[in-house]
Amino acid sequence: MQETSSDRLLCPTCGTSLAENASRCVVCGTVLQTAKGRNPPRTRAQITLSLPLALALIAIFALLSAGLTYGATALLGDNQEAIPSLTPTFTATQSLTPEPTATETIASSPTPLPTLAYVIVAGDTCLGIAVSFDVSVQSIRLMNPGLICEALTVGNTIFLPQPTPTPSPEPTATLPPEEATLAACETITYTVEANDTLGGIASNYNVSMRSIMDFNGMTSETVLLGQVLIIPLCERLPTPGPSPTATSPPPHPAPNLLLPQDGAPFTLAHDTVTLQWASVGELRENEVYRVIVEDITEGSGTVKLEAYVSDTKYIVPTSMRPTEPVPHIMRWWVQVVRQVGTTVEGKPSYRSAGAISIKRDFTWSGAVPGATATP
Secondary structure, three states, rough: EEEEOOEEOOOOOOOOOEEEEEEOOOOOOOEOOOOOOOOOOOOOOOOOHHHHHHHHHHHOOOOOOHHHHHHHHHHHHHHOOOOOOOOOOOOOOOOOOOOOOOOOOOOOOOOOOOOEEEEEOOOHHHHHHHHHHHHOOOHHHOOOOOOOHHHOOOOOOEEOOOOOOOOOOOOOOOOHHHHHHHOOOOOOEEEOOOOEEEEEEEHHEEOOOHHHHHHHHOOOOOOOOOEEEEHHHHOOOOOOOOOOOOOOOOOOOOEEEEEEOOEEEEEOOOOOOOEEOOOOOOOOOOOOEEEEEOOOOOOOOOOOEEEEEOOOEEEEHHHHHHOOOOOOEEEEEEEEEEEEEOOOOOOOEEEEOOOOOOEEEEEEEOOOOOOOOOO
């Protein structure tokens, strides 16, 4: 007998489907086993756990796993070095980079530079400002309509163009006239003083007034006190004339006398007397100290010594020592002088170049007071 389901039977002879409790096949008459003799179907065992119990078992399993892992690590960590894990290295895929294509460089055009504001100070001239800022006088006039170069007002603000960088021109045999004049002409500067006139300045330097006016961008012969003029020495007149007189340098201060002290006595035992004073600074090539020693006691004013030295000391010779036993008062002082030429005798001619020092005295006797001749 075969089973097809839990409530149907099959006849083992003819295969007819029969009821579960049938004892005989209704088709072929085969006697079937009774329901009591059959074994009941087997069913699988099912275990049912509550949710809290399942979570507890999972937690216990996790703790056991962690403990076992920690223990194994502690036991093996002292004897074995950590095995580095292999990290896969990614190799960058090379890509073909196209070669740069040569492009034509376009020259940039120069950007116009902003103008400069300049405040006029005493002694300024258009030419001097133009030379200082490397621009032309004409460009200054164009940027400042109504500007009068020969009568600049101190404190006024004018505008100046900035020099535009230009490529160096090819060398040529000749320069532009204005540049050639500035480069080749020897010039000096002169500051206008009180009572100066353009004609007097031109005559002093043997240069025509027109040359000075053209060189300084002047439109009239008027000069102002403190105005700085550029004198073009290269345009001196061909006729012989007096050499230009250079502006005198500032005077030196009065020398400070050091030795001997005022009123110091000297006797027959002193063959010479050394005078010393402090330096007034570096002397120029044509400057010296003038030392004057005068015998005041003599009274006539003829016993007087005048010497010129470049050092800061002078030794009074024995010839100035009096021959009398009475002490003579010797007065001395020092002054810086400057050689300006020569006399008709061919000796140097000097002019004062500084203040005179204070005057000091010392006494000098030619014999011991009270001494008598031995018979």
